[in-house]
Amino acid sequence: MSSYKLVKNYKDNSELRKSFNELAYNTFGISFESWYLNNFWQERYQPFSFVDGNRVIANVSVNELDLIIFGESKRAVQIGTVMTNPIYRNRGLSRKLMNEVLETYENKYDVMYLFANQSVLDFYPKFGFHPVEEYQYTIGRTNVKSNGKSRIQKLDGNRKEDLHFIYKFASNRIPVSSNFATRHTQELLMYYCINIFPNNIYYLEDEDVIIIYEIQNDDIHLYDLISKEKIRFEKIIDYLATNNAQKVVFHYTPDYEGFEFEIKLFHDETVLFVKKKNDVVLPTQFKHPITAQA
8 A cells, every 4th residue: 555646636647647547438438538638627626546656546536516505505525436446446445535535625515425336335324425315307298399490509519619619608607406506517517518418419599598408219308408597498498399299307406487397216327425514405306417417
């Protein structure tokens, strides 16, 4: 253990960043290089890593953001990219990194949270995290009506000009919900635009809103609505719906007036774990925005 060095603030170190990306790809099948090259890896994303020589062997990353809960802003820290090279497992490296993160941010958050896969559900309670259930909101066909309009511009997550338009736009967005949402997560959003939803991004000029969505089996899966002003969802749905649309599935917590939502327990490959200060009360039924999930 004495030969392992704890490193932070190394995103501009090409050798360590390459090793970090290799570990991320081997662990999760993801890479942060395009995100970095487009200048979206900013200071709010901070990896805490152990290195052996110039090789990243274990990591716990921190995302600093705000949570909007019942209209109030709370300081939040989201943990992600928790990974260890298989050769170095069972040496307590993740535990040491978690303790380092907890000590560093002890007085800097109201809510600390993460999304854990099913194989490590026993790990995070050791640090005071508790599982919290998420709920998914949908609206049925009676609320999904198409007026045949198609004045919507497709954006390209592989095109630099479009990416920077989205980033600038999102930097001035309002929270997607007043009940539960995130703020200061435009860099995380750009990761999704580049790597997850590059072909599912649209700009609706009439409403001045960026929409990330796709249609699966006649269901509209709405991943994000990015707007600088209060959203008129009844107008948005006119542009998204097709004649075959059965329902809208929200991948965040909607709070639009005039719609009757069906709310069901959300099941996913990951589980939300939360560690919070005593004065923070979470909504009983909420869905964390998918485009702000680390």
